[in-house]
Amino acid sequence: MKLYWKYIVILFKSQMQYRTSFWLLALGQFLVPFSAFAGLYFLFERxxxxxxxxxxEVALCFSxxxxxxxxxECFARGFDSFSVLVAGGDFDRLLVRPRGTVVQVLGSKFEFTRAGRLLQSVMVLIxxxxxxxxxxxxxxxxxxLLMVAxxxxxxxxxxMLAAAMCFWTIQGLEIANIxxxxxxxxGQYPLNIYQKWVSRFFTFIIPFGCVNYLPLLYILDKTTGNELPYMAAPLAGILFIVPCLLIWRIGVRHYRSTGS
Structure with missing residues (x-):
């Protein structure tokens, strides 16, 4: 983690070399989500x-x-742009360094301008x-707090899963954006407004339901029966990172370089 924080400091200083650009990008990130929130407002107004x-209630879910x-996006952006490292052969350099690849890829890119989006979300939450x-x-x-985490x-x-696919496909897959x-x-809306197969997929496969639905029922006193599973649901979302790390390790073992 000491190395990770050094990455953060170095990249923050580099981005602050162009302060006007940084603040304008942060302002854009602050304003853009307001269009989505405005759409949410007009939907309920109608x-x-x-x-x-x-x-x-949905505003809380939205925030x-x-x-x-x-x-x-701020702290895991390195995985989102990982295909560039693979295609250019730069991932080879990470493999010969005496530190784990996860920390190095995480530290390869930070988007501090996402603080604008974060500030807007905090305002909506309050x-x-x-x-x-x-x-x-x-x-x-x-x-x-566990819902956000x-x-x-x-x-x-x-x-991370999208980045791991690059070990076989080289280029990133746009399907990950889904x-x-x-x-x-x-996730801006509670899962029960969707069809059952959608809510089940995003509860048991990709557990967004553990972020924005099950614990939300507990906070809003809408649970039926034992409240503990609803309260502890965010922990299942946190554990989602475990299989992702395992798939990442499998991908690293199968990496064969680019030949460059």
Whole structure:
């Protein structure tokens, strides 16, 4: 982790060499999600509620998933652009260094301008909490933090899986965007508004339901029966990173270089 923090400091200093560009990009990242939030607002202005969910409740869901995506994009962007390292043969240099490839790839790229998107999401979160009549407890606050952490691990894991595919395909696969950008858009809403096969896939295969639906039921006091599984659901999302790491290790073992 000492090496990882050195990567962060070095790349932050390099990006701050062009401060005007940095702040303009951060401002763009702050403003762009507002269009999605505005669309959410007008949707509820027209229909009032969706499957029993109010605008304030969905706003909480919206803020959590966008916070998780912003943090993941900032700190796991190296996996998203991993195909460049493979295609150019630069991954070979990482293999001969006395540190793990995961840390090195993570440290190869950071997008600090995503702080703009994160700030916007935090603002929506604070607003949603202020509007909801929720009896907040320590356990609910911890659950909310775990929801964000769970989303970060899931998005980072998807970035890692997409990067691992590059060991066989060389170039990145655009299909991965279905689960990153698509997962972010889908995760803005509670899963029960979708068809059953969609909600089941995104609960038991890619566990976005452990981020934006099951623990949300606990926070909003909409659970039936034992509350513990709903409260602990984000932990399943965090564990999603384990099979992703295993697939990454399999990919590294099968890497045959580019011949350059």
């Amino acid at each position: 229909f009032g509620q969706i499957r029993g969910w109010s605008f304030d 959590v998933i966008h916070m998780a995506f912003a943090i993941s 607003w949603a909490i202020s509007q909801l009549a929720v009896d907040w407890t320590v356990l609910k606050a911890i659950t909310l 769970s989303g970060v691990f899931i998005f980072s894991g998807i970035f 689960f990153t950008d698509g997962g972010r858009e889908m």
